[in-house]
Amino acid sequence: MIDCTRRSVVLLWASLVIAESTVVATDLNISVTSGGSGVVTVVPCGGTLAYEVRGTLGDSANLGLAGFVCDIEFAGGPMVPADAPSADPMLNFAQPAGMTGAGGFGGTVVAGGLVHVGGVQNTMNNTPADAPVPIGTVITGVAHTEQVLVTGTVLAPVEPGTYLLTLSSLVATVIVADDQATGYWQVEAAGAGSVSHLTVVVLPASPPATASNDGPACLGQNAMLLGGSDGMATYSWAGPGGYASSEQSPTLSPVVPGVYTLTVTDSNNCIGVAKTEVGLVPGACDPVIDCNFNGVHDACDISVGTSNDCNVNDVPDDCDLAGGLSTDCQPNGVLDICDIGAGSSQDCNGNALPDECDLASATSVDCNGNNIPDDCEADSDADGLIDGCDNCAQLPNPGQVDDDGNGIGDACQSCFAQLLADPGFELDGDGWNRAHFGGRSVTDSQAHSGVNALQMIGSHEYPRMVAQATFVAGGKMYQAGVWVKTQSLSDAGVTVSLVWLDKYEKVLSTDLVDGIAGTNEWTFLVGQIHAPSDAAFVRFVLFMEVEPVGNAAGAWFDGAELIEITPGCDDQDPCTDDHCEAFVGCVNAADDTDTDSDGVPDCQDVCAGYDDLVDVDADGIVDGCDSCVGQLLVTPGFETEDESWWRLGLRGRSVDSVVSNRGSRSLRMDVHDVWDRVVYQNVAVVAGTTYEAGVWVRTENVGGTGATAKFIWMDTDGETGEDISMHVLKTDVLGNLLDTHDWTLLTGHLTAPPGALAARILLYTGVDPDGEGSAWFDDTGLCAGPSNPKTVPLDAKQAEGPSEHAPNRRLGDSDVQATKLRTPVRRRVRARDRVRRP
Numbered sequence: 001m002i003d004c005t006r007r008s009v010v011l012l013w014a015s016l017v018i019a020e021s022t023v024v025a026t027d028l029n030i031s032v033t034s035g036g037s038g039v040v041t042v043v044p045c046g047g048t049l050a051y052e053v054r055g056t057l058g059d060s061a062n063l064g065l066a067g068f069v070c071d072i073e074f075a076g077g078p079m080v081p082a083d084a085p086s087a088d089p090m091l092n093f094a095q096p097a098g099m100t101g102a103g104g105f106g107g108t109v110v111a112g113g114l115v116h117v118g119g120v121q122n123t124m125n126n127t128p129a130d131a132p133v134p135i136g137t138v139i140t141g142v143a144h145t146e147q148v149l150v151t152g153t154v155l156a157p158v159e160p161g162t163y164l165l166t167l168s169s170l171v172a173t174v175i176v177a178d179d180q181a182t183g184y185w186q187v188e189a190a191g192a193g194s195v196s197h198l199t200v201v202v203l204p205a206s207p208p209a210t211a212s213n214d215g216p217a218c219l220g221q222n223a224m225l226l227g228g229s230d231g232m233a234t235y236s237w238a239g240p241g242g243y244a245s246s247e248q249s250p251t252l253s254p255v256v257p258g259v260y261t262l263t264v265t266d267s268n269n270c271i272g273v274a275k276t277e278v279g280l281v282p283g284a285c286d287p288v289i290d291c292n293f294n295g296v297h298d299a300c301d302i303s304v305g306t307s308n309d310c311n312v313n314d315v316p317d318d319c320d321l322a323g324g325l326s327t328d329c330q331p332n333g334v335l336d337i338c339d340i341g342a343g344s345s346q347d348c349n350g351n352a353l354p355d356e357c358d359l360a361s362a363t364s365v366d367c368n369g370n371n372i373p374d375d376c377e378a379d380s381d382a383d384g385l386i387d388g389c390d391n392c393a394q395l396p397n398p399g400q401v402d403d404d405g406n407g408i409g410d411a412c413q414s415c416f417a418q419l420l421a422d423p424g425f426e427l428d429g430d431g432w433n434r435a436h437f438g439g440r441s442v443t444d445s446q447a448h449s450g451v452n453a454l455q456m457i458g459s460h461e462y463p464r465m466v467a468q469a470t471f472v473a474g475g476k477m478y479q480a481g482v483w484v485k486t487q488s489l490s491d492a493g494v495t496v497s498l499v500w501l502d503k504y505e506k507v508l509s510t511d512l513v514d515g516i517a518g519t520n521e522w523t524f525l526v527g528q529i530h531a532p533s534d535a536a537f538v539r540f541v542l543f544m545e546v547e548p549v550g551n552a553a554g555a556w557f558d559g560a561e562l563i564e565i566t567p568g569c570d571d572q573d574p575c576t577d578d579h580c581e582a583f584v585g586c587v588n589a590a591d592d593t594d595t596d597s598d599g600v601p602d603c604q605d606v607c608a609g610y611d612d613l614v615d616v617d618a619d620g621i622v623d624g625c626d627s628c629v630g631q632l633l634v635t636p637g638f639e640t641e642d643e644s645w646w647r648l649g650l651r652g653r654s655v656d657s658v659v660s661n662r663g664s665r666s667l668r669m670d671v672h673d674v675w676d677r678v679v680y681q682n683v684a685v686v687a688g689t690t691y692e693a694g695v696w697v698r699t700e701n702v703g704g705t706g707a708t709a710k711f712i713w714m715d716t717d718g719e720t721g722e723d724i725s726m727h728v729l730k731t732d733v734l735g736n737l738l739d740t741h742d743w744t745l746l747t748g749h750l751t752a753p754p755g756a757l758a759a760r761i762l763l764y765t766g767v768d769p770d771g772e773g774s775a776w777f778d779d780t781g782l783c784a785g786p787s788n789p790k791t792v793p794l795d796a797k798q799a800e801g802p803s804e805h806a807p808n809r810r811l812g813d814s815d816v817q818a819t820k821l822r823t824p825v826r827r828r829v830r831a832r833d834r835v836r837r838p
Contacts, residue, residue, distance in 0.1 A: 025174065025188050025189050025190045025191055026057050026058050026059050026061060026062050026174050026190050026191070027057070027058040027190060027191040027192065027193030027194075028055055028056075028057055028058070028065065028068060028143065028170065028172040028174075028190045028191070028192065028193055029055065029056045029057075029058060029193035029194045029195075030053060030054070030055050030070070030149075030167055030170060030192075030193070030194070030195045030196070031053075031054045031195070031196035032051060032052075032053055032054075032072075032165050032166070032167050032195075032196065032197050032198040033051065033052055033054060033196075033198060034049060034050060034051045034052070034198055034200075035050070038196055038197075038198060038199060039198075039199040039201065040198065040199070040200055040201070041201045041203060042156040042200060042201070042202055042203070042268075043156075043202065043203045043204075043205060043268040043270060044156065044157070044158045044159075044160075044202065044205055044270070045205065045266075045268045045269050045270035045271075047155070047156065048153045048154065048155055048156070049153060049154050049155070049156050049200065050151070050152075050153050051151070051152055051153070051154065051165055051198055052148050052150065052151045052152075053070075053072070053082075053117075053148070053149050053150035053151075053167060054146050054147065054148055054149065055068065055143045055146070055147050055149045055172075056143055056145065056146045056147070057143045057144055057174065057190070058191075058193055060144050062174040062175060062176050062190075063140040063141070063174070063175035063176065063177070063178065063185070064139070064140045064141040064142040064143060064144060064174065064175055065142040065143040065147070065172065065173075065174055065175075065190075066120060066121060066123060066172075066173040066174055066175045066185075066187040067093065067118070067119060067120025067121065067172065067173045067187075068118045068119075068120075068149065068170065068171065068172040068173070068190075069116055069117065069118040069119070069169075069170075069171050069172075070117055070118060070167050070168065070169055070170040070171070071107075071113060071114060071115045071116070071117065071167070071168050071169040072107065072113065072114045072117055072150075072152075072165070072166070072167050072168075073112070073113035073114070073165075073166050073168070074112075074113070074154045074163065074164075074165045074166075074200075075163040075164050075165075075166075076154065076155075076156065076157035076163035076165075076200060076202070077112070077154070077155055077157055078109070078112035078113075079109065079112060079113060079114050079152070079154055080109070080152070080153070080154075081104065081106030081107050081108070081109065081114065081117075081152070082105070082106040082107055082114065082117050082150045082151065082152035083106060083150070083151045083152055084104070084105050084106055085105060088139065089121075089139045089142045089147070090147075090148070090149060092121045092122070092137070092139050093105065093118070093119040093120060093121050094119045094120070094121075105117070105118065105119045106152070115169075117150055118149065118150065120173070121138060121139060121142075122137075122138060123138055123175065123184060123185035123186075123187055138175070138178075138185055140175060154200075156200070156202060157200075157202050158202075159202065160202050160203060160204045161201075161202055162199060162200070162201050162202075163199075163200045163201075163202065164197050164198070164199060164200070165197060165198035165200060166197045167195055167197065168195075170192040170195065171189075171192070172189070172190040172191075172192070173187045173188065173189055173190055174187065174188060174190045175187050176188050205270050208229070208272045208274065209227070209228065209229070209232075209262055209263070209264040209272030209273055209274040210226075210227070210228035210229060210262075210274050211225070211226070211227055211228075211260065211261070211262040211274035211275055211276040212225075212226045212276050213225050213226060213252075213260070213276050213278045214226065215255065215278045215279055215280075216278070216279040216280055216281045217252075217255045217278070217279075217280060217281065217300075218280070218281050218300035221254070221255065221300070222251055222252060222253040222254065222255065223251070223252045223255045223278055224249055224250070224251050224252070225237060225245075225249055225250050225251075225252060225260055225262075225276065225278070226249050226276075227247075227248045227249050227262045227264070227274075228248075229264070230248075231266075232248075232264040232265060232266050233264075233265050233266055233267050234246065234264065234265045235247065235248045235262065235263075235264055236262070236263045236264075237250060237260055237261070237262050238260070238261050238263075239256070239258060239259070239260035239261070239278075240256045240257070240258035240259070240260075241256055243256065243260070252278065255278060255280065256278075257277075257278055257279050257280050258277065258278065259275055259276070259277045260275065260276055260277075260278060261273065261274075261275050262274050262275070262276075281300050291315065291316060291319035307319075310334060310335055310337075310338035310341075311326065311335055311337050311338055311341075317334075317335055317338075320335060327352075327353070329353060329354060329357035329360075330345075330354070330356075330357070336352065336353055336354055336357070337352055339354055340352070340354060348372065348373060348376035349364065349373055349375050349376055351363075355371070355372065355373055355376070356371065358373050359371065359373060364376075367385070367386065367388070367389035368386070368388040368389050368521065368522075369521075370388070370521050374386045374389075380393050380394055381393060381394055381395055381396045381397070382396065383396035383397060385400070388521070388522075388523075390409070391409035392409030393524075395409075397409040418561055418562070418563060419470050419471075419472070419562040419563060419564070420468055420470065420540060420560055420561065420562045421468065421470075423559060423560040423561055424447075424449065424450045424452065424453075424558055424559055424560070425442050425452045425453055425454045425557075425558065426450050426451060426452050428442050428452070429442045429454065429466075431468055432454070432466050432467070432468050433466060433467050433468065433469075434465060434466045434467065435454060435466050437466075438459075438462075439456060439457040439458075439459055439462075439464050440454065440455070440456050440457075440464055440466055441454075441455050442454055442455070443455045443556075446485060446556045446558075447556075447558055448483040448485070448522045448556075448558035448559050449483075449558060449559055450558070452558075453485075453556045453557060453558040454466060454542070454556065454557040454558070455554065455555075455556050456494070456542075456544045456554065456555045456556075456557070457553075457554050458488075458489070458544060458546075458547035458551060458552070458553030458554060458555075459546060459547060460546060460547055460548060460549040460550075460551070461546065462546065463543065463544060463545050463546050464543070464544035465541060465542065465543045465544070466541075466542050467499075467539050467540060467541040467542070468539070468540050469501075469537055469538065469539045469540070470537065470538060470540070470562065471536065471537055472500075472531050472535055472536070472537060472538045472564070473531065473535075473564065474531055474532060474533045474534050474535045474536065475530065475531060475532075475533045475535075476530070476531050476564050477528060477529070477530050477531075477564070477565050478498070478528070478529055478530075478531060478538070478562060478563065478564055478565065479526065479527070479528045479561070479562075479563050479565045480496065480498055480513045480526070480527060480528075480529065480540060480561065480562050481496070481513065481514075481524055481525055481526030481527070481559075481560070481561050482496050482524075482525055482526075482542065482557050482558070482559060482560040482561070483522050483523070483524050483525075483557065483558045483559040483560075484496075484516055484520070484522070484523055484524075484525055484555060484556070484557055485520065485521060485522045485523070485555065485556040485558075486516055486517070486518065486519055486520045486523075486553075486554070486555045486556075487519050487552075487553060487554045487555070488518075488519055488551060488552060488553045488554070489516070489517045489518055489519070489544075489547070489553045489555065490517065490545070490547050490548055490551060490553065491517050492517065492545030492546070492547075493515050493516050493517030493518070493544075493545065494515060494516060494517075494542070494543060494544045494545075494555045495512060495513075495514070495515035495543050495545075496512075496513040496514055496515070496525050496527075496540075496541070496542060496543075497510055497511060497512050497513055497541045497543065498510070498511045498513060498529060498538050498539070498540060498541070499538065499539035499541060500531060500532050500535040500537075500538050501535065501536065501537040501538070501539065502532075502534050502535065502536055502537075503534075503536040503537075504745070505537065505661075505662045506661070506662075506743060508532045508534065508535060509532055511527075511529045512527075513525060513526070513527035513529065514526065514527055522558075524559075528565065538562070540560065540562050542557050542560070595609070596609050596610060596611070630783050630784045631781060631782070631783055632683045632684075632685075632691075632782045632783065632784070633681060633683060633761065633780055633781065633782050634681065636779060636780045636781055637660075637661075637662070637663045637665065637666075637778055637779050637780075638655050638663075638665045638666055638667050638777075638778065639663045639664065639665055641655070644681055645667070645679045645680065645681050645763075646679065646680050646681065647678060647679045647680065648667070648679045652669060652670045652671075652672060652677050653667070653668070653669050653670075653677060653679055654667075654668050655667060655668070656668040656776060659698070659776050660776075660778055661696040661698070661743045661776075661778035661779050662778065662779060663778070663779075665778075666698075666776045666777060666778035667679065667763060667776065667777040667778070668774060668775070668776050669707070669763070669765045669774065669775050669776075669777070670773075670774050671702060671703070671704065671765045671766075671767075671768035671771060671772070671773045671774065671775070672767065672768070672771050673767065673768060673769055673770065673771030674767060674771075675767065676764065676765065676766055676767060677764065677765045678762050678763065678764045678765075679762070679763050680760050680761060680762040680763070681760070681761050682714075682717065682718040682719075682758050682759070682760050682761075683758060683759050683760075683761065683782055684717065684757065684758050685713070685752045685756050685757070685758060685759045686752060686756075687752050687753065687754050687755055687756045687757075688751065688752060688754065689751070689752050689784060690749055690750070690751045690752075691749070691750050691751070691752065691759075691782055691783060691784055692747070692748075692749055692750075692781065692782075692783045692784075693709070693711055693732075693734060693747065693748055693749075693750050693761075693781065693782050693783075694734070694745055694746060694747035694748070694779075694780070694781045695709040695734065695745075695746055695747075695763065695777055695778075695779070695780040695781070696743050696744070696745050696746075696777070696778045696779045696780075697709075697737050697741070697743070697744055697745075697746055697775060697776070697777055698741065698742060698743045698744070698775065698776040698778075699737045699738070699739065699740055699741045699773065699774075699775045699776075700740050700773060700774050700775070701739070701740055701772060701773040701774070702737065702738055702739065702740075702765065702768060702773035702774070702775050703738065703739075703768040703769060703770060703773060704765070704766040704767050704768035704769065705736065705766030705767070706736035706737050706738040706765070706766065707736060707737050707738075707764070707765045707775035707777075708733055708734060708735060708736035708737070708746065708764055708765075709733075709734045709746055709761065709762065709763055709764065709777070709780070710731060710732070710733050710734075710761075710762040710764055711731070711732040711733075711734070711750055711759050711760070711761055711762075711782075712724070712728055712730075712731050712759065712760040712762065713728070713729045713730045713731070713732075713752055713753050713756045713758075713759050714727045714728060714729060714756065714757060714758050714759070714760060715727050715729055715755045715756060715757055716757060716758065717757055717758045718758050718760055724760070729753045729754075729755060729756055730753045730756075732748070732750045734746040734747065734748050735748075737775070743778070759782065761780065761782060763777045763780065
């Protein structure tokens with residue numbers, strides 16, 4: 001901004017008098033312009049820029065401008081003194097006498113700016129040669145209308161930008177009276193009025209010159225020089241042999257090879273220079289070769305683009321095709337070798353033909369339909385069939401023999417029975433837990449074999465899982481597998497795993513069979529795993545991890561299998577002549593023996609001497625070997641919502657649907673630093689009877705007296721609200737757990753004392769000073785001792801049909817059910833009875 005400060009300067013010379021006046025002096029308004037404009041645009045090529053300082057007095061209550069002085073600065077660079085006046089009325093103005101440091105009317109250069117620019121006119125009517133300067137006749141009326149007071153020039157900056165030419169420190173005087181008698185004119189100080197500065201906009205230089213040509217040209221042909229940029233004021237070409245042209249894009253006829261230079265000048269006189277070299281086509285001077293008979297030399301044909309030469313062998317592609325030097329099997333007008341080189345076609349076997357042509361012509365086979373020739377895919381066992389189509393990829397089996405039709409070649413498995421129900425999801429997922437939960441369904445739109453497959457759709461909130469549980473023999477080797485097809489799975493992907501459980505359904509260990517991520521065609525995930533020695537059940541789990549938000553992932557499963565592959569039976573054909581195909585684990589002829597006639601060979605008998613198909617309380621333990629057949633408690637595993645357990649809904653006690661010993665729920669208690677936690681249930685008992693009592697307990701940082709189960713024997717039925725303190729006969733405690741423990745069974749045999757009518761079963765945590773631990777209780781039991789029912793004859797069971805006492809039972813997850821115990825009916829399976837998968 002310009003600071004125009006009003007200041008009073010007395011212009012002194014002989015007999016100069018400034019009149020005293022009470023009238024406010026007139027203002028001098030100033031504008032700095034160039035060509036009459038306050039904004040001017042230049043380019044670096046424009047050179048110097050003229051400016052003028054224009055002044056106008058604010059009113060005519062005076063006789064005109066007597067004198068002025070100001071400072072001028074330019075942000076674009078240093079200045080030179082302004083011009084001296086050359087015409088009236090300013091010719092009559094000169095440097096005022098007595099001004100300190102004055103450099104004349106044009107000012108003095110100080111730090112790149114001008115100070116003390118301007119002057120005064122003589123206000124004394126004398127002309128002697130010795131009179132003070134300035135001399136001359138007084139001119140009145142100066143600046144009553146707009147008057148150019150100062151002119152000068154500045155050099156335009158080179159760098160583009162916006163720069164100000166500013167005026168400051170303005171001081172002026174005006175003539176206010178005349179007195180011819182005394183010979184002098186009266187003056188007074190004028191005010192500094194408005195000031196408008198000059199804005200100088202420096203534009204970038206003109207676009208650079210460009211030069212190119214449409215060559216190289218053939219001998220005797222023309223070529224065009226291409227000049228730019230468009231819109232230049234002049235174009236000037238110069239080249240070999242004195243060539244010259246003022247056209248923007250002239251034609252060379254004939255072509256003289258060499259370097260051509262273009263000089264352009266724009267409207268601001270900015271000059272640009274560019275060069276281009278014009279050459280002749282290699283080989284164009286050789287004898288004419290025209291393989292396609294189009295009248296153009298082949299070299300020129302390729303050069304100008306009338307023929308392609310994608311393989312750069314200097315022969316037009318159409319001649320390559322006509323002469324059999326190259327092929328276009330697509331046909332897409334591009335040589336096969338060029339399709340391959342550009343990556344638009346693959347040639348995995350390196351025979352110079354695109355893979356799709358190999359397949360279309362049957363030069364290569366694609367047994368799995370993935371559009372990749374089989375000779376480019378792995379054949380691990382070198383039996384002539386790639387792994388993706390081999391039902392036994394690790395062992396040679398050229399005939400692909402698969403007697404049991406389970407998709408696994410006989411060379412890779414001993415012939416034992418499939419342990420999973422509905423392995424191909426052909427029965428709408430029957431036997432598979434959660435097969436129809438959210439994001440999981442049986443579909444006939446995708447299948448590896450048969451009609452159906454299981455589909456899982458990825459979720460960014462929850463993992464997906466389906467599972468099936470079945471009986472196994474501890475210590476045996478099992479093969480587990482499933483066919484999987486995937487789409488856009490994240491790195492977590494899908495997995496197949498086996499969860500091993502003991503006879504109490506406690507998890508022993510988990511083995512990952514295999515996993516897969518990304519996008520894949522049908523792939524067989526398979527593994528061979530030893531069951532833990534004390535395993536009684538296994539849970540076969542198909543699992544999809546949580547997918548990132550926005551990832552549209554999916555997976556399909558088909559052809560699941562779980563088979564026991566421990567070799568050896570009692571003859572040369574273990575699959576057809578004994579029970580090995582129905583009951584795994586037999587190793588010799590003696591193992592065919594079924595001592596208790598329950599249809600289960602002794603080698604696989606769960607409870608020898610008793611009927612393995614009788615399980616009255618459906619706890620998975622054959623009644624003959626079950627020490628707790630008659631469960632007395634209601635909802636012992638907290639699986640349903642009811643009011644069997646008193647105080648369950650109080651603070652610090654809740655049903656936990658995440659943590660469980662088996663099933664899907666358990667009771668959780670959070671310890672307190674002041675109060676005990678307890679829930680309980682009353683059960684009617686018979687005095688003198690011995691009961692088996694137990695509870696599974698899990699603890700986490702439990703202190704104090706720990707977590708336990710108490711059995712209070714009462715001589716009353718202990719109805720709600722009754723004070724039992726006077727009715728307690730005896731209290732039994734099933735041990736306790738402190739600190740942190742995984743699921744642990746607390747158990748014991750307890751005898752109801754004389755007079756007992758009921759027992760109160762309390763699940764309990766004592767006061768813990770830090771009040772931060774938690775305990776979980778599950779599968780609580782109170783049973784009236786062992787029960788060993790007699791064996792039911794085999795024939796009678798067959799007549800009765802399937803036993804109502806052998807239902808599917810829960811294993812771990814409340815929705816995971818085991819397959820039913822195998823039917824005792826023997827059936828010899830012959831090769832002709834088996835149905836192969838398509």
